[in-house]
Amino acid sequence: MSTIEHGIRVGIPAPQAPTEAPSTEKQRRGIVFWIVRYLPAEIVGTAAMVIAGIAVTAWTDNAALIAVAALLGEIVGFYVVLSITIYAEQAHVAASWRAAVGRTAMLLIAEFGVAELLDTLLIRPLALMLGVWLLGDPMWGLLAGKVVADVIFYAVAAGAFTVTARTGIRGARRAAERAA
Numbered sequence: 001m002s003t004i005e006h007g008i009r010v011g012i013p014a015p016q017a018p019t020e021a022p023s024t025e026k027q028r029r030g031i032v033f034w035i036v037r038y039l040p041a042e043i044v045g046t047a048a049m050v051i052a053g054i055a056v057t058a059w060t061d062n063a064a065l066i067a068v069a070a071l072l073g074e075i076v077g078f079y080v081v082l083s084i085t086i087y088a089e090q091a092h093v094a095a096s097w098r099a100a101v102g103r104t105a106m107l108l109i110a111e112f113g114v115a116e117l118l119d120t121l122l123i124r125p126l127a128l129m130l131g132v133w134l135l136g137d138p139m140w141g142l143l144a145g146k147v148v149a150d151v152i153f154y155a156v157a158a159g160a161f162t163v164t165a166r167t168g169i170r171g172a173r174r175a176a177e178r179a180a
Contacts, residue, residue: 048077115156
């Protein structure tokens with residue numbers, strides 16, 4: 001018999017699977033992933049929120065109106081950046097640019113739909129308004145309200161992202177199937 005039988009070398013031990021990384025290293029990689037993924041959108045969203053909220057103070061000191069303007073500014077800034085990010089991911093697994101646009105829209109809804117509905121209709125307006133009202137200074141009130149709302153938003157959105165990644169909706173499984 002030859003030393004190679006059915007593609008397996010006889011007498012040579014099979015390569016061992018790499019050992020699992022310590023949990024702190026895995027956690028660090030996870031944290032870095034989330035920071036890299038969301039920090040640019042957060043920076044642009046926060047800047048747009050503050051600019052819109054402060055701009056409205058030229059016409060009113062009504063905390064509710066300031067909060068609504070800030071909310072709209074943040075939504076636009078945040079989703080412009082995330083749309084570009086997700087499109088860039090999907091351009092590699094989609095058959096055409098139109099398919100990438102469609103997949104981007106579907107993934108934005110899958111990842112952020114539930115979180116955004118809760119956030120936009122209830123949590124964020126209340127948090128921003130209370131922040132402005134309680135702290136008195138529109139900028140600091142908006143930032144404090146944003147932090148409270150973001151914690152809740154990301155708890156829901158991170159869960160949705162995990163579901164879309166594990167089910168293969170993001171395209172990793174489909175790309176692997178096409179390559180095979």
